[in-house]
Amino acid sequence: MYENADFGRIECMVGSGKLIKNVRMLSDYGELIKEKNNHFTESMNEEGYRIPSHKMGARIFSDVLFPDEMTDSDIGKMTRLSKIMIGKTNMLGYRKGKNIEAYTAKEIGKLVGIVKDRPARNFVNKMIRLKVMRKLDDVGYYINPAYFMANGQRLSLDLFLLFRDELKPILPDWAILEFLRQAKEKQV
Numbered sequence: 001m002y003e004n005a006d007f008g009r010i011e012c013m014v015g016s017g018k019l020i021k022n023v024r025m026l027s028d029y030g031e032l033i034k035e036k037n038n039h040f041t042e043s044m045n046e047e048g049y050r051i052p053s054h055k056m057g058a059r060i061f062s063d064v065l066f067p068d069e070m071t072d073s074d075i076g077k078m079t080r081l082s083k084i085m086i087g088k089t090n091m092l093g094y095r096k097g098k099n100i101e102a103y104t105a106k107e108i109g110k111l112v113g114i115v116k117d118r119p120a121r122n123f124v125n126k127m128i129r130l131k132v133m134r135k136l137d138d139v140g141y142y143i144n145p146a147y148f149m150a151n152g153q154r155l156s157l158d159l160f161l162l163f164r165d166e167l168k169p170i171l172p173d174w175a176i177l178e179f180l181r182q183a184k185e186k187q188v
Contacts, residue, residue, distance in 0.1 A: 059149040064170055066147065067130040077112035077123065078132060082148035084111065090150045090159055092133075092141045102140025131166050146170055157182050 025034040060082075066075055086093045086100055093102045103111070109120020124141065127133040134142050144163050145155060160167060160179045168176055 061146065061149075061170070064146050067132065069126075069130055070132070074123070074126070078127065078143070078148065080112050081108065082143060082150075085143055085148070085150040087150050088154075088156060090143045090145055090148070091139070092143065105141075108141065131163075134162060136162070157186070 021038040023036045023038070024032060027033055070078075081092055084094070085091060091100070091102065092108060093100050095101075105121045105124040106117055108124055109115070109117070112123070114120045114123055124133065124135075128135060132144050132147055134144065136142065142159075142162060143150075144166050145159055146163065146166050149155070155167075155171075157179055160171075161183055164179075171179075
């Protein structure tokens with residue numbers, strides 16, 4: 001019965017700024033096998049086009065200035081890297097099959113146009129020294145969300161813990177206390 005099932009039709013009904021996607025799975029005989037409604041925000045309304053959160057890119061906070069030692073070239077390179085962060089983790093990596101692989105310093109250099117090994121390592125080390133990036137042993141390189149935050153609207157506990165000292169000046173006290181409470185619970 002399921003092998004030749006017709007997936008029916010997809011309907012979108014507009015109502016109060018939300019869309020409802022109704023999917024019906026029908027058998028060859030027209031019998032309803034499964035029905036599912038998905039609710040999502042309207043893509044276009046009077047406020048403009050809503051860019052889907054799954055699109056690659058990063059959020060940049062206008063009130064957080066880049067370190068004085070960062071050149072415009074460095075900022076451009078970091079902007080390029082921000083577009084390849086693994087969603088919601090800020091890790092610089094790529095998908096390989098079902099796994100996520102971290103970029104090496106040499107690969108990061110190539111991504112931003114630095115071909116030779118030593119200048120690539122120098123760039124990565126400079127970003128680490130300026131606290132724009134951090135390296136976790138055996139995991140990979142992460143970009144500080146104070147400068148570039150991977151797509152998504154929420155800062156995770158893990159990312160907060162990784163960059164807590166850099167994030168404390170820009171986060172509200174109640175959020176810091178909540179993250180610290182969550183971290184304490186996680187340890188227990």
